[in-house]
Amino acid sequence: MRYSQKCMATEETKKTTTQSGTQKGFIYLPLIAGWLVPGGGHFLLRKWGRGALLAASILGMFVLGLLMQGEVYASAHDILVLLGLVGDLGIGLPYVLCRMLGLGDVQVMVTTADYGTRFIVVAGLLNIIAAVDAHNLRTGRKS
Amino acid sequence: MGNWVFQPSHFTAVVLFALFASTVFGITMRETPRSMIRYGVYCFVLFVASAIALSWVMYFIAR
Numbered sequence: 383m384r385y386s387q388k389c390m391a392t393e394e395t396k397k398t399t400t401q402s403g404t405q406k407g408f409i410y411l412p413l414i415a416g417w418l419v420p421g422g423g424h425f426l427l428r429k430w431g432r433g434a435l436l437a438a439s440i441l442g443m444f445v446l447g448l449l450m451q452g453e454v455y456a457s458a459h460d461i462l463v464l465l466g467l468v469g470d471l472g473i474g475l476p477y478v479l480c481r482m483l484g485l486g487d488v489q490v491m492v493t494t495a496d497y498g499t500r501f502i503v504v505a506g507l508l509n510i511i512a513a514v515d516a517h518n519l520r521t522g523r524k525s
Numbered sequence: 526m527g528n529w530v531f532q533p534s535h536f537t538a539v540v541l542f543a544l545f546a547s548t549v550f551g552i553t554m555r556e557t558p559r560s561m562i563r564y565g566v567y568c569f570v571l572f573v574a575s576a577i578a579l580s581w582v583m584y585f586i587a588r
Contacts, residue, residue, distance in 0.1 A: 439544075494532045501542065504542070511550075
């Protein structure tokens with residue numbers, strides 16, 4: 383009985399030490415970095431493999447969307463366009479880069495361009511999921 | 526993007542979409558590498574299979 387209690391105490395101490403170790407510094411930094419640069423939050427936490435895969439997937443999807451002549455939303459004149467804009471903003475700095483370079487400033491005329499627009503929006507949404515995952519890693523909610 | 530234009534078939538677009546989305550889902554929704562791969566493959570198969578199934582449904586509705 384005494385032995386098991388001792389073990390539990392050790393486990394609890396370990397857990398507390400690990401949590402306090404991960405709580406140092408600005409806790410939202412991986413979340414913000416992950417939002418601005420796809421995979422950036424994971425890179426910051428030295429999860430190189432996961433970060434590289436996330437960056438390749440999200441940026442790959444975004445670039446393919448642009449290559450399919452997808453539209454990058456710039457204004458919000460109705461609710462559907464507003465939702466698309468929110469999705470696009472999820473990609474972070476690549477969105478700003480595209481707006482500055484005038485990429486994705488097209489009229490959707492063909493089916494593949496419509497697919498491209500969806501690819502761009504979904505890439506943004508996937509980036510938000512990845513950024514939240516980095517935040518969860520940072521807080522110790524996920525290992 | 527300049528003169529570079531990518532015009533995939535519908536099925537290629539579905540496969541690419543499924544590949545990228547399931548990679549992100551696998552990494553973010555599971556903790557161990559093994560379970561990440563399993564979940565990623567599971568999502569990929571579900572994406573592609575449901576797209577094919579829905580395509581057949583729409584084909585019969587259109588006739």
